[in-house]
Amino acid sequence: MTNPDSATIELRMLMEAIYLKYSYDFRDYSGASQKRRVLHALHQMDCATISELQARVLHDPEAFMQLLQFLTIPTSEMFRDPSYFLALREHVVPHLHTYASLKIWIAGCSTGEEVYSMAIMLKEEGLLERSIIYATDINPHSLERARKGVYPLERMRAYTASYQMAGGEAAFSDYFTAAYDSALFDRSLIENVSFADHSLATDSVFSETQLVCCRNVLIYFNRKLQDRALGLFRESLCHRGFLGLGSKESIDFSAYAGAFEPLVKAERIYRKGAK
Ligand SMILES: C[S@@+](CC[C@H](N)C(=O)[O-])C[C@H]1O[C@@H](n2cnc3c(N)ncnc32)[C@H](O)[C@@H]1O
Numbered sequence: 001m002t003n004p005d006s007a008t009i010e011l012r013m014l015m016e017a018i019y020l021k022y023s024y025d026f027r028d029y030s031g032a033s034q035k036r037r038v039l040h041a042l043h044q045m046d047c048a049t050i051s052e053l054q055a056r057v058l059h060d061p062e063a064f065m066q067l068l069q070f071l072t073i074p075t076s077e078m079f080r081d082p083s084y085f086l087a088l089r090e091h092v093v094p095h096l097h098t099y100a101s102l103k104i105w106i107a108g109c110s111t112g113e114e115v116y117s118m119a120i121m122l123k124e125e126g127l128l129e130r131s132i133i134y135a136t137d138i139n140p141h142s143l144e145r146a147r148k149g150v151y152p153l154e155r156m157r158a159y160t161a162s163y164q165m166a167g168g169e170a171a172f173s174d175y176f177t178a179a180y181d182s183a184l185f186d187r188s189l190i191e192n193v194s195f196a197d198h199s200l201a202t203d204s205v206f207s208e209t210q211l212v213c214c215r216n217v218l219i220y221f222n223r224k225l226q227d228r229a230l231g232l233f234r235e236s237l238c239h240r241g242f243l244g245l246g247s248k249e250s251i252d253f254s255a256y257a258g259a260f261e262p263l264v265k266a267e268r269i270y271r272k273g274a275k
Helices: 006-022 031-044 050-059 061-072 082-096 113-124 140-148 153-165 223-236
Strands: 102-107 131-137 150-152 176-179 182-185 193-197 209-214 237-245 260-264 269-272
Touching: 006 031, 006 050, 006 061, 031 050, 031 061, 050 061, 061 140, 082 113, 082 153, 082 209, 082 237, 082 260, 082 269, 102 113, 102 223, 113 131, 113 193, 131 140, 140 193, 150 153, 153 176, 153 182, 209 223, 223 237
Parallel strands: 102 131, 102 209, 131 193, 209 237
Antiparallel strands: 150 182, 176 182, 237 269, 260 269
């Protein structure tokens, strides 16, 4: 084994320090992209080295909160990858109709765009009233923004196009109220949504669910942590439950490859195996 360079050593020590001090576990995130994000944070937070950043973060919880925004990549979109939502509508929704009540887990929900997209789709399919959605993330700022459901008005044109490509046929503007440069999404969409802090790295399963969506989260994890998360999803899903991942994510090389079967492979939609 070659010796790691100093920055790699400092990075590991930073993640260990964060875990010991704040119980956020970033130790099994994928190395290269984590390093890039920390180097970006260094620059923004005016630190010369990762060790200097570590000292700041250890002594100042606000500095940790600032770093958390870089470590968690809080980016999202409504009806992101519209073909995925179309596939959910066409191939998963018919099965969801067979349940008297539904529990859906959106893991790594970020600022909530995926949650409102799901709620709109469920409403249009007549399923929202019988659904409870658990929307979880580790970033408290993102969860707060998700609860508020206020997004820049300038994004609504692109979101309307994605909504239509995802099979939406209503007027997308019916779901929000425009005020100045913001769009406030209809509160009734999240009446049965429970936003909560939950880490796929350290927490366990909290409910049985029929559908788990975890999109654009596993790409940031190493193989070991991906396996942990997929294990949680399998444990949470009911017999023959459904799993939706992001467009660059797959279970093919995971320890759980045999536990799920592809339902719409191109859209990374899987079904829990019968065994
Ligand atoms: C790029 S966003 C994805 C948002 C949304 N799922 C989507 O596809 O648009 C990744 C999210 O994963 C969350 N995340 C990172 N590590 C996590 C963990 N260990 N447990 C739960 N969520 C995590 C981040 O806070 C961030 O909000």
